[in-house]
Amino acid sequence: MKLLQTNLHEIETAAELEKMINENDNVMVCCGRMGPMCMPVYDVMEELEEERTDVKFAVMAFDSPEAGIIRNAPECRGFMGLPFTMYYKDGKVTHATSSIQNMQQVTSILDEQFAEKV
Amino acid sequence: MDEVFDVMILGAGAAGLTAGIYASRAKLSTLILNEGAVGGQMVLTEEIANYPGVPATKGYMLANTMKQQAKSFGCKIKSNIKIASYHFEGKVKTVELEDGRSFQAKSIILTPGGRPRSLNLPGEEQFKGKGISYCATCDGDFFTGKEVVVVGGGNSALEEAVALTQYATKVTIVHQFDHFQAFKYAVEEAQKNPKIEFIMESELRGFYGNGVLQKVEIEHLSTKKRSELYIDGTFIFVGYQPNTESIKDLVQLNERNEIMVDEAMKTNIEGVFAAGDCINKKYRQVTTAVAEGTIAALSTAKYLSEIKVEQEEVLNEQV
Numbered sequence: 350m351k352l353l354q355t356n357l358h359e360i361e362t363a364a365e366l367e368k369m370i371n372e373n374d375n376v377m378v379c380c381g382r383m384g385p386m387c388m389p390v391y392d393v394m395e396e397l398e399e400e401r402t403d404v405k406f407a408v409m410a411f412d413s414p415e416a417g418i419i420r421n422a423p424e425c426r427g428f429m430g431l432p433f434t435m436y437y438k439d440g441k442v443t444h445a446t447s448s449i450q451n452m453q454q455v456t457s458i459l460d461e462q463f464a465e466k467v
Numbered sequence: 468m469d470e471v472f473d474v475m476i477l478g479a480g481a482a483g484l485t486a487g488i489y490a491s492r493a494k495l496s497t498l499i500l501n502e503g504a505v506g507g508q509m510v511l512t513e514e515i516a517n518y519p520g521v522p523a524t525k526g527y528m529l530a531n532t533m534k535q536q537a538k539s540f541g542c543k544i545k546s547n548i549k550i551a552s553y554h555f556e557g558k559v560k561t562v563e564l565e566d567g568r569s570f571q572a573k574s575i576i577l578t579p580g581g582r583p584r585s586l587n588l589p590g591e592e593q594f595k596g597k598g599i600s601y602c603a604t605c606d607g608d609f610f611t612g613k614e615v616v617v618v619g620g621g622n623s624a625l626e627e628a629v630a631l632t633q634y635a636t637k638v639t640i641v642h643q644f645d646h647f648q649a650f651k652y653a654v655e656e657a658q659k660n661p662k663i664e665f666i667m668e669s670e671l672r673g674f675y676g677n678g679v680l681q682k683v684e685i686e687h688l689s690t691k692k693r694s695e696l697y698i699d700g701t702f703i704f705v706g707y708q709p710n711t712e713s714i715k716d717l718v719q720l721n722e723r724n725e726i727m728v729d730e731a732m733k734t735n736i737e738g739v740f741a742a743g744d745c746i747n748k749k750y751r752q753v754t755t756a757v758a759e760g761t762i763a764a765l766s767t768a769k770y771l772s773e774i775k776v777e778q779e780e781v782l783n784e785q786v
Contacts (some may be wrong), residue, residue, distance in 0.1 A: 354531070384605045385512065388527045389504035396547040427679040429609035429700060430596030448596025448606075451503070452547040 352410035354383060355391045357398065360409045363418040370437040373405040375463040377455075380409045380419040381432025386449040390432055393452045397459070404459060436462050471559055472498045474767050475572035478710075479546060480507020481753045482743025483578035484533040485760030486767075490576075491542035493768050498570060499537070500562060501546040506530025507580040508707070508744065509753055518753055529753070555717055555736050558774065574770055576763045577718065577726060577734070577741040579710035581751070586618065586703060590674030598680020598700045603627040606700075607634045613699035616641055616683055618671055624704035625653040631702065632662040639696065641666045641685060674701065709745040721747050732763035738774075740767055 351359045360366045360378065370376045379394060381387030394406045409416050411431060419425065422442065425433050430448030436458060437443065443462045446454075474490045476483045479501035491497040504510060512526035521529065538544065549565040555575060563569040583601050585591060591599060600606040607630065615635045617628040620642035626649075628638050640657065645668050647654045657663050672684040672693065682697045711724050719727045719735040725748070726741040728734055734741050742759035744751050 354528075382605070383525065383527060384602070385510050385526065386602050386605045388506070388510045392504035393547050427597050429598055429606060429679070430600050431605045446596070448600070453549070 352413065353381075353391070353408050355408055356395050357391060358407045360407050361413070362415045366407075366409065366415075366418055369405060369407065371440050374439060375404045375459075376407070376437040377404055377434065377459070378407050378409055378419065378437070379432050379434045380411050380416050382411050384431060386430065387432040390434060390450055390455070393450070393455050396452070397455065401459060404463060438462060470496070470571075472496045472570065472572040473771055474498070474574050474576060474764070475500065475560065475562060475570060476576045476578055477550070477562070478502075478507065478578035478580050478743065478745075479505040479534070479544060480578060480580040480743055481509055481530075481533065481756035482580070482760035482763070483507070483576070484530070484537050485757045486576045486578060486742060486764040487537035487542040487544070488533065488540060489761055489764035490767060491537060491540035493764070495768060495771065497537075497542045498572065499542060499544045499546075500548055500550065500564075500570065501544065502548060502550060502579075502710075503546070505534050505544065505546050509533075512753075515753060550713065553714060553717055555739050558738070560738065573774070574738045574767045575740065576732075576760075576767060577714065577739065577745060578743045578756075578760065578763075579714070579745050581707040581709045581744040583703070584705045584708050586671060586705065588671055588673055590676075590680075594674050594676060594680040594701075597678065598676060599674060600700060600702050601704070603630050603702055606702075607631050610635050610700045612636055614639070614697075615700040615702060616671075616696065616698050617702045617704065618642075619704035619706070620644060620647040620649060621704065621706060622649045622653050623706075625649045625657045627702060627704055628663055629653075629656050629660055632660055635700075636662065637664065638662055639664045639666060639698070641669050641671060643670050643688065644668065671701070707744065707751070711745055723747075730762075731766040732759055733766060738770060740770075 398406045424442045424445035428447035434446045473495035474497045476499040479499050487499050509526040509530040516523040551565045552563045554561040560575050561571050611634040614637040617640045631638050669687050672686050675682050686693045726746045728741050728746050732740045740763040742763040743756040
């Protein structure tokens with residue numbers, strides 16, 4: 350059951366997340382609630398989804414038991430602010446952030462983490 | 468940059484979206500440019516219970532409804548953009564974006580809103596989301612069984628401090644004055660809560676930790692004595708500031724950096740109006756922003772009809 354009211358794809362199970370990160374080179378997943386710190390990040394992702402076709406964007410409900418795969422990830426140790434945002438490249442976590450992020454912060458992470466390695 | 472819009476609205480909070488609804492419904496070609504997320508401070512409000520005609524609702528839901536309403540009347544909205552420069556002189560106003568795009572309009576409504584103040588202290592950015600928060604509703608449960616500091620002395624600070632006692636074992640309010648600016652009921656509620664302690668006439672000087680926030684440095688303002696307080700989290704509620712830095716040399720501001728407007732929401736520049744949390748006013752509520760957005764849009768429509776008449780008269784004289 351979808352819990353987040355966004356225009357982004359909502360991942361509902363840990364298995365679906367695993368499948369997505371294994372089938373796509375670059376994936377950004379924002380794990381949050383419909384709260385004031387999470388909404389701006391979803392908004393940034395919706396804006397970027399049109400232009401960053403090299404990245405798969407998705408959200409996951411923080412309170413879903415299935416989101417334990419993100420909540421309990423070692424990269425999120427010490428995180429105490431929603432949302433938890435994960436960046437995956439080639440099936441592996443390359444970066445994670447806690448709390449609100451603006452467009453500039455998200456795009457610089459995308460550019461840095463998902464740049465083509467020569 | 469082909470189309471010259473009738474109205475360009477800079478900001479998509481309650482005032483901007485309302486102006487967008489009114490302007491586009493009046494058949495004015497309308498563009499909203501927004502540097503942040505659509506909804507402004509509404510989105511940062513967990514529950515809005517005093518918006519007339521709407522039972523208690525989430526701030527983001529009210530914002531989303533306003534956004535859809537504006538779009539349904541033909542208003543175009545571009546959010547998360549970055550504005551590089553403004554040109555408000557002359558009959559046609561231009562806004563240039565950092566990505567090279569530019570947009571033109573016959574009139575402007577400034578609705579950049581405000582934002583929560585940060586303390587700009589060492590470690591603040593480093594520990595954001597790792598102990599430092601600006602939203603008790605969002606992050607309070609991460610501090611269950613822990614000790615936190617709340618910075619501020621207004622209604623938000625005291626109400627959020629009380630809310631945090633649901634989770635934290637101890638909440639210490641640090642405030643720069645010897646009294647609170649909050650309403651009496653909020654002060655009394657905090658004072659009678661056994662989990663809340665107060666450090667008055669003091670300010671934070673820095674945040675420290677190893678990966679996560681572990682302690683803050685506090686200075687007592689009259690004695691200048693500094694001390695350390697070991698805590699797990701800090702919640703910062705030190706008010707709002709208008710987002711007018713980038714337009715301070717373009718329109719007239721007051722000493723609080725708020726845009727000066729008259730009762731029609733006109734600024735000192737012809738064809739430029741302003742509304743919402745960025746203007747000189749006493750009460751900052753969704754309802755007041757909505758009212759000002761309405762007035763700004765109606766004043767803009769009047770302005771556009773007047774310049775249209777002027778242009779027609781000039782053309783007739785030439786014929």
